[in-house]
Amino acid sequence: MPLLECRSLSRHFAGLRALDGVDLEVYPGEILGIIGPNGAGKTTLFNVICGVLRPTAGEVLLEGRPIHGLRPSQIAQLGIGRTFQISRVFKAMTARENVLMALGRGAYRSAWAALTRRPGPAERRRAEELLEKVGLLPYADQPAGELSLGLQRRLELARALAPSPRILMLDEPVAGLTRGEAETFIALIRHLHREGLTVLLIEHNLHVTMQLSQRLVVLSHGRKIAEGTPAEVRANPAVIAAYLGDDEEVAG
Amino acid sequence: MYYYVVVGIALALYVTLTLSLNIITGYGGQPTLGHAAFLGVGAYTAAMLMTRAGVSWWLTFPAAFLTAALLGLVVGGASLRVREDFLAITTMGVGFVVVAVFQYTPWFGGVMGIGGLVPPPGVDKVALLLIATGLAAFTALVSWWLERSWAGIALRALRDDEAAAEAMGADTRRFKLLAFVIGTGLAGLAGPIYAVHLGFVSGPDFGFHFSITLLTMAVFGGLGTIRGAVAGAVILGLAPEVFRFISDYRNLVYGGLLILMMLIRPTGLLGVTSLRLPGLPGRKGGISRAAP
Amino acid sequence: MLLQQLVNGVVAGGLYALVALGLTMVYGVLRILHVAHAGIYTLGAYLGLVFYSASHNFPLALLGAMALGALAGYLIQRLLYQPLLGAPPLVPLIASIGLFILLGDTYRLVFGAQTLAFRAGVAEPEPYRLAGVAITGTQVLILAVAAALLAVTWLVVNRTRIGLAWRAVATDLEIARAMGVDAARAVGLNVALGSALAAAAGVLVAYHYNEVFPAMGDVPAYKMLAIVVLGGLGNPVGTVAASLFLGLAETLVVAYAGYLLPRDAIAFVALIGALMLRPQGLFARRGT
Ligand SMILES: Nc1ncnc2c1ncn2[C@@H]1O[C@H](COP(=O)(O)OP(=O)(O)O)[C@@H](O)[C@H]1O
Ligand SMILES: [Mg+2]
Numbered sequence: 001m002p003l004l005e006c007r008s009l010s011r012h013f014a015g016l017r018a019l020d021g022v023d024l025e026v027y028p029g030e031i032l033g034i035i036g037p038n039g040a041g042k043t044t045l046f047n048v049i050c051g052v053l054r055p056t057a058g059e060v061l062l063e064g065r066p067i068h069g070l071r072p073s074q075i076a077q078l079g080i081g082r083t084f085q086i087s088r089v090f091k092a093m094t095a096r097e098n099v100l101m102a103l104g105r106g107a108y109r110s111a112w113a114a115l116t117r118r119p120g121p122a123e124r125r126r127a128e129e130l131l132e133k134v135g136l137l138p139y140a141d142q143p144a145g146e147l148s149l150g151l152q153r154r155l156e157l158a159r160a161l162a163p164s165p166r167i168l169m170l171d172e173p174v175a176g177l178t179r180g181e182a183e184t185f186i187a188l189i190r191h192l193h194r195e196g197l198t199v200l201l202i203e204h205n206l207h208v209t210m211q212l213s214q215r216l217v218v219l220s221h222g223r224k225i226a227e228g229t230p231a232e233v234r235a236n237p238a239v240i241a242a243y244l245g246d247d248e249e250v251a252g
Numbered sequence: 253m254y255y256y257v258v259v260g261i262a263l264a265l266y267v268t269l270t271l272s273l274n275i276i277t278g279y280g281g282q283p284t285l286g287h288a289a290f291l292g293v294g295a296y297t298a299a300m301l302m303t304r305a306g307v308s309w310w311l312t313f314p315a316a317f318l319t320a321a322l323l324g325l326v327v328g329g330a331s332l333r334v335r336e337d338f339l340a341i342t343t344m345g346v347g348f349v350v351v352a353v354f355q356y357t358p359w360f361g362g363v364m365g366i367g368g369l370v371p372p373p374g375v376d377k378v379a380l381l382l383i384a385t386g387l388a389a390f391t392a393l394v395s396w397w398l399e400r401s402w403a404g405i406a407l408r409a410l411r412d413d414e415a416a417a418e419a420m421g422a423d424t425r426r427f428k429l430l431a432f433v434i435g436t437g438l439a440g441l442a443g444p445i446y447a448v449h450l451g452f453v454s455g456p457d458f459g460f461h462f463s464i465t466l467l468t469m470a471v472f473g474g475l476g477t478i479r480g481a482v483a484g485a486v487i488l489g490l491a492p493e494v495f496r497f498i499s500d501y502r503n504l505v506y507g508g509l510l511i512l513m514m515l516i517r518p519t520g521l522l523g524v525t526s527l528r529l530p531g532l533p534g535r536k537g538g539i540s541r542a543a544p
Numbered sequence: 545m546l547l548q549q550l551v552n553g554v555v556a557g558g559l560y561a562l563v564a565l566g567l568t569m570v571y572g573v574l575r576i577l578h579v580a581h582a583g584i585y586t587l588g589a590y591l592g593l594v595f596y597s598a599s600h601n602f603p604l605a606l607l608g609a610m611a612l613g614a615l616a617g618y619l620i621q622r623l624l625y626q627p628l629l630g631a632p633p634l635v636p637l638i639a640s641i642g643l644f645i646l647l648g649d650t651y652r653l654v655f656g657a658q659t660l661a662f663r664a665g666v667a668e669p670e671p672y673r674l675a676g677v678a679i680t681g682t683q684v685l686i687l688a689v690a691a692a693l694l695a696v697t698w699l700v701v702n703r704t705r706i707g708l709a710w711r712a713v714a715t716d717l718e719i720a721r722a723m724g725v726d727a728a729r730a731v732g733l734n735v736a737l738g739s740a741l742a743a744a745a746g747v748l749v750a751y752h753y754n755e756v757f758p759a760m761g762d763v764p765a766y767k768m769l770a771i772v773v774l775g776g777l778g779n780p781v782g783t784v785a786a787s788l789f790l791g792l793a794e795t796l797v798v799a800y801a802g803y804l805l806p807r808d809a810i811a812f813v814a815l816i817g818a819l820m821l822r823p824q825g826l827f828a829r830r831g832t
Contacts, residue, residue: 050419076421084419090412101409105421107402111430114403163421283634334819336633337577341773342819344766345812352809460766464641471638503649510642515627518635 001064003028003198004049004080004167009058010222011041011048018044020222021058026167031189031199033213035206035233037243040219042202043085046171049200050082051075077105081165083156085172085202091145095136095155098144099127102162130158134188150181157188161197168192169200174208186212206243210234218242257377259493261449264384265442266485270469271391271478272438277467278476279404280431281411282331283340286347287466290320290436292458294443296354299366299453309372312444320440321433323350328432332425347463354455365454369447384445391438395478398434407431408476468506472513474520483521547677549799550792555683557791558690561784562745563764564771565697566617566738572714572778573731574625575633579640581742582765583647584620588613588743589750589760590655593662602751606689609747610740617739618732625735626728644765652758659757662750682752689748693741694784700737701780710734714778763808770811774818790814 002025011019018041026032034042047053049060051072060068067075076082090098103123107114131137134154139147144155153173160168170189174182189212193199203209209216210230218226218233220242226233233239273287294316301307301315323346330342354360361367371380398404410417410424417424447453465488473484492502513520563585570578588609595605624643628636671678701707709730712720721727750756771790775783794810 052415052418071423072415072418073421073423076419082419084416088413088416088419090409090416092412093408097405097408101405101417101422102420104402104405108406108420108422108426111403111426114406114427115398115401115430118401119405159420277634283637330816330820337571337575337637337777338773338819340577340633340637341769342816345770345815348766348809348812349816352806356806356809468638468641471634475634501649501653503645504653507642507644507646507649511624511639511646514631514635514639514642515624518628518631 002026003063004200005061005064006045006049007059007061009045009048009060010056011044011053012056017222019048019055022219022222022224024217024224026198026200028198029193029196030215031193031201031213033209033216033230034200034202034219035204035209035216036219038204039221040242041222042204042219043171044222045219046082046169046200046202049075049169050080073108076163077109079163079166080169081160081163081167082169083153083160083171083173085175087149087152087156089144089147089152089155089159091143093144094141095131095144095147095151096127096140098155099130099158099162100124102159103127105163127162130162133161134158135184150177150185153177153181153185154188157185161192165197167198167200169202171202172204173201175204182208254377257381259490260381261377261384261445263486263489264381264388265446265449266466266469266489267388267482268384268391268442269439269466270473270481270485271388271395272435272442273466274470274475274478274481275395275398275435275438276431278470278481279398279407279411280428280435281407282428282431283336283343284435284463285340285344285460285467286327286350286463287343287436287439288458288460288462289347289350290324290439291442291446291462292350292354292453292455293320293323294440295447295453295458296360296366296443297440298444298447299369300360302369302447303366309375309444309448313441316440316443317437318440320443321437324432324436324440325429327436328429331428331432344460344463347458347460351455351459354453354458360455361453363455365452367452369451369453371448375448380445380449384442384449387441387445391441392478392482394434394438395481399478403427403430468510471520472510480520487521545799547675549795551677551679551683553792553795554788555686555791556795557788558687558694559745559749560768560771560791561694561787562690562741562748564768564775564783564787565694565780566741567768568772568775568778568780568783569701569710569738570621570735571772572780573710573734574621574629574636575778576625576628576636576640577633577769578625578735579637579765579769580620580643580647581617581738582761582768583644584613584617584739585742585746585749585764586651586756586758586761587616587647588746589662589756590651590746591743592747592750593660593756596662596751597664606744606747609743613743613746614736614740617742618736620739621732621735626731644761648758648761655756655758657758659755662754662756686748686752689744693744697737697741697780706730706733767808767811770815774815 004026006022006024008021008023009019010021022045034045036042044053048055051070055068059066062078067078090101100119100123103126107117128137131140134157136151136154136158139151144152147155174185177185186208189199201209201212213230216228216230216233217224218239225238225242226236269287269291273284276282276284297316297319298312301312302309327343327346331339334342355363406417406422406427409420409422410427414424469484469488470481472488474480567578567581570576570581591609591612592605595608596602599605620643624639625636628639669681671680701710709725712723712725713727713730717727771786772783775786790811793814794807797810798807
């Protein structure tokens with residue numbers, strides 16, 4: 001049974017079909033890559049799954065239970081962790097506090113618990129472990145807003161991992177990074193995957209996605225135009241056309 | 253001696269109010285331009301219960317907390333619908349409407365307000381000073397606890413970025429409401445003290461000018477910290493006394509001080525750095541919201 | 545009776561529109577709630593008084609006050625707002641409130657705390673009567689000047705290069721810069737024009753009620769904020785509509801249900817009600 005499933009998922013913006021009847025399954029333990037030219041609807045798909053946007057039609061199921069219509073915080077409580085395409089660390093908080101904040105997920109379920117409980121030594125230790133894991137320990141006490149983009153990305157990763165999510169969703173995690181930073185990040189995701197994490201990865205860059213994913217879903221103009229292993233997708237003429245069309249638009 | 257006691261009571265009330273405002277605006281990042289109205293609701297609750305129902309002054313405290321927090325819940329509800337500048341204006345509007353209701357409803361004493369409010373026997377000005385100081389200390393303690401709790405961390409996170417806080421599993425609606433209820437409830441608790449200290453309550457006293465004074469105190473001292481709120485309340489609370497010799501220029505000095513503070517040190521004297529960092533989630537367009 | 549109230553309401557709404565329009569324009573390009581705008585309004589009233597008592601020429605007094613009001617607005621954005629660009633919204637808001645307090649006190653120190661008569665010794669002429677409706681000469685004057693200024697502003701915003709630059713800056717600064725817009729100059733001119741409108745409103749109100757006093761900007765300061773929010777912050781057409789709506793609503797509510805609410809609270813009741821229904825303002829465009 002798939003861990004996460006989208007059934008004919010659609011989201012329209014005033015006539016624009018950003019998502020148009022997309023079917024998708026994510027199986028436990030895999031890295032599923034979602035690729036597609038700019039404006040294909042990848043971020044919209046993420047936002048619908050995470051509850052930031054309501055679907056116009058269709059459903060999202062987590063282990064068979066419908067989750068569309070829930071608030072983003074409720075979906076996060078169910079174990080879906082995410083990063084954002086444009087870095088959204090808590091700028092005024094230190095790196096350590098950013099991770100600590102994410103560790104409060106259990107307490108945030110009720111106002112009373114959040115009010116009466118506070119982070120203890122266990123959470124502080126866990127925050128250090130996570131910072132260590134992404135290589136941010138040396139920067140633990142710097143305000144997150146002052147970190148470089150590459151470090152902010154890793155901080156977002158640590159933050160998303162903090163409450164041990166069942167699925168990690170990454171939106172273009174290496175866009176804007178230097179080659180070295182990107183390599184580090186990719187190695188990190190590989191490592192997490194070997195530890196059993198399920199990952200849903202959006203990446204505009206074909207090279208990166210092909211390298212990381214076992215399976216790919218290709219979106220174009222809100223529709224799923226192909227699905228399969230990297231090799232299958234690479235050979236698919238529809239995919240090549242979609243990307244070429246995009247390049248022509250960019251060049252023209 | 254009496255003079256110092258009276259000034260002391262005023263300062264303790266300012267500290268309480270500024271700290272309570274800091275919970276909403278400093279920790280939670282929600283602008284409030286009508287905070288004095290919640291003091292007013294607390295004070296009127298005490299005044300009404302004492303004069304109309306003969307309730308003991310002591311028992312009006314919980315009632316003042318509840319009525320103020322209830323209105324706070326309503327305004328907090330507005331903060332779920334509107335944001336930033338819209339919310340600032342909404343809170344200002346709520347302040348105006350509350351004052352207008354007090355002033356124009358005969359039941360609340362109308363323009364005359366409610367007078368003849370005296371503390372129970374045995375509570376003289378010195379005792380009142382002790383009680384007011386106790387309330388200020390209690391408010392500081394609540395703030396201190398809140399800052400360190402998971403709720404406080406969630407509030408600071410949502411002040412930075414609401415969408416990211418949601419993605420971490422914190423229901424931003426819940427925590428905003430919590431900040432409003434606690435902050436306004438504490439402001440309401442100052443009401444009974446205020447009422448018997450002055451001996452009367454009158455709608456316009458809780459108007460926009462008082463609200464701005466409180467916001468200014470919090471910002472001047474530094475939003476988001478206890479020490480900042482206390483410092484702002486004490487320094488600006490004492491300023492009218494200290495500047496008495498130039499009392500004709502008081503507003504001039506006050507306004508000038510605000511401008512200079514914003515130009516030179518917008519984080520306040522002792523505030524956190526978050527006010528300094530540009531690029532808080534803003535809208536596209538307009539040159540002030542784009543990082544220079 | 546109703547017709548009379550409608551006329552009074554439109555006059556009040558026209559005055560609101562003059563002040564609120566400048567405020568909403570400033571918000572559009574600067575994203576600052578420019579509370580001190582009402583200080584310019586008061587400045588306009590005092591300047592108008594000074595010029596009028598010196599020359600006894602009303603058009604001259606109006607234009608003089610508008611010119612100096614524009615200069616004052618320009619200086620405020622140059623010296624106060626430009627340095628605060630990029631700060632969180634609360635910072636310029638508090639600076640603006642500080643400036644408003646400072647301006648009010650300055651007027652008091654310079655001109656005295658007492659209320660001054662604008663047209664000393666000149667009595668208001670008999671109103672014109674038309675189908676049972678009394679319209680005073682001042683009301684006609686206000687309507688004419690307000691309509692003319694609003695029309696000129698509309699033309700500037702919609703039919704000139706600088707208006708285009710404002711709209712570009714308001715929509716997306718980066719794109720505006722890429723298009724070659726000199727943002728600093730555009731903003732300066734924008735605030736100057738908005739301030740000229742506020743100063744004109746100050747002169748008209750001072751002339752109408754025949755009084756000028758330091759705190760005359762207090763109520764407008766808050767009420768204008770309510771109006772621009774009702775009009776969908778930064779939306780000029782919505783702001784004019786909201787101004788007229790409020791002018792009429794106030795006049796009618798006071799005339800027919802005066803005991804319910806004080807005139808100056810109506811703006812906020814309308815505002816709160818409207819915001820709860822439409823969080824982006826009554827006249828906001830969708831998706832903004
Ligand atoms: N909030 C929104 N309102 C209107 N249109 C939107 C919104 N979000 C995305 N879109 C449009 O939907 C389409 C898909 O966008 P997006 O999901 O961001 O694409 P991708 O992430 O694949 O680049 C684009 O045409 C985009 O302009
Ligand atoms: Mg995207």
